[in-house]
Amino acid sequence: MDFWESDDLAAHRDAARAWADANVRPEWAAEQVRTGCHQTPELHARLAGDGILGAGWPPEYGGTDVDLDFARAVFDELARRGVEADGWSTTSMVAHTILQVATEEQKHAYIPAVLRGEMLIALGYSEPDSGSDVAAAKTTAVRVPSDGTGAPPGGTGAGGTGASGTGASGDWVINGQKMFTSTAQLASHVFVLARTNPDVPKHKGLTLFLVPTASEGYACQPIYTLGGQVTNATFYAGVRVPDRARIGGVDEGWSVMKVALVYERGFGSSTSLEQTLARDLAAWARAARRPNGTAVFDDPLTAERIGRIAVDEEVTRVMSLRLGWLAQRGELPQIEGSMRKLFWTETIQRHYSDALDILGADGVLAPGAAAASGAPAGGEFEHDFRAAVVTTVYGGASEILREIIAERRLGLPRSRRA
Ligand SMILES: Cc1cc2nc3c(=O)[nH]c(=O)nc-3n(C[C@H](O)[C@H](O)[C@H](O)COP(=O)(O)OP(=O)(O)OC[C@H]3O[C@@H](n4cnc5c(N)ncnc54)[C@H](O)[C@@H]3O)c2cc1C
Secondary structure (H helix, E strand, O other): OOOOOOHHHHHHHHHHHHHHHHHOOOHHHHHHHHHOOOOOHHHHHHHHHOOOOOEOOOHHHOOEOOOHHHHHHHHHHHHHOOOOOHHHHHHHHHHHHHHHHOOHHHHHHHHHHHHOOOOOEEEEOOEOOEOOOHHHOOOEEEEEOOOOOOOOOOOOOOOOOOOOOOOOOOEEEEEEEEOOOOOOOOOOEEEEEEEOOOOOOHHHOEEEEEEEOOOOOEEEEEEEOOOOOEEEEEEEEEEEEEHHHEEOOOOOHHHHHHHHHHHHHHOOOOOHHHOOHHHHHHHHHHHOEOOOOOEHHHOHHHHHHHHHHHHHHHHHHHHHHHHHHHHHOOOOOOOHHHHHHHHHHHHHHHHHHHHHHHHHHHHHOOHHHHHHHOOHHHHHHHHHHHHHHHHOOOOOOHHHHHHHHHHHOOOOOOOOOO
């Protein structure tokens, strides 16, 4: 097996670097750390404008002729520069789900708008009492007669055709609360998992809706997390949406969720945490001196620890390449995504712990304090250490991913009751 990149891919990496040089402002990475908002609207507009968001999508839904490998190389390059695009990650997960399960009319209404950068979609699955057990959602959606306004589901111009013909009838009124609705502070829509039938087993009474954040009765409040990221609680008090905002069949939300979760775990794009630590730590260790004047990197134990980090980063990269390869073959990476997510999140937690050991007392200074004292790398290690902690929670907690791998790949008995 040859893990070296093809010449084509290397050429795309050069082009992606040039694109980022021309389009990515150096201050954006620090701005994301400072604000906790892992999405930069100006960058999103540039990615859309240059057709990068549309790479690999069918032309009939607004796909562009930008090469998918180039687009991937651009997102890798953003990650290397410490710039995240979480809003695009969640939006593309939902758009992929729409492509798989929605009506033709909905695909034409939503996907081109997504690829033009006009729609940003947050995930409204988790609730105060249901995270891992996401099917226990209590937020309700009740069908009511249409109020006759025919309000389009678009909000920002998307899906605003007012067209019918989806078998649509009536409206839905949504009531409840979602937790950790990341990037909702910028989103045009939330993909809301709601209970439409309380009288059947929990997995059988769920439905998904694309709710415009401009809707009356919708509210969003920030939640500050340990990792520095600001996510949100979102509230739905009598939010009314037309039936064509429903994605998938009534009470068939669990099969829609199965598709959506595969995309969440299987196609999660690179993040800056997963590929920069060995490089940054080695650079610091080569420059930093021990009291006896030798470079920190000259200590064999330190060099070995950094080497192990580099190996794990490489394993993660290869697992990500495998996902890309499966996607190119048109396959849904059912288990491979969970394997990659479990591997990289658990290893980076160990890595950042190692990093703080290697850096010593200065390593735990926060960015502001570190800048003042000249501590290593302006405090970014301390920030990334905290950010690594929450990675084993979102997108499926480690215990849940272990269960999925154990049951579906290793054939072990089911450990949870439905
Ligand atoms: C930074 C951040 C961003 C997030 N963004 C989003 C988002 O955009 N949209 C969204 O909908 N959600 C989001 N989430 C929510 C996330 O998906 C949930 O936090 C996660 O699913 C865990 O749910 P919980 O917090 O309710 O914990 P719980 O499900 O209560 O889990 C608590 C602990 O119990 C363990 N556990 C639970 N069930 C089992 C079991 N059956 N077997 C063994 N162990 C178990 C878990 O692994 C965990 O260690 C985000 C969370 C964070 C921290």
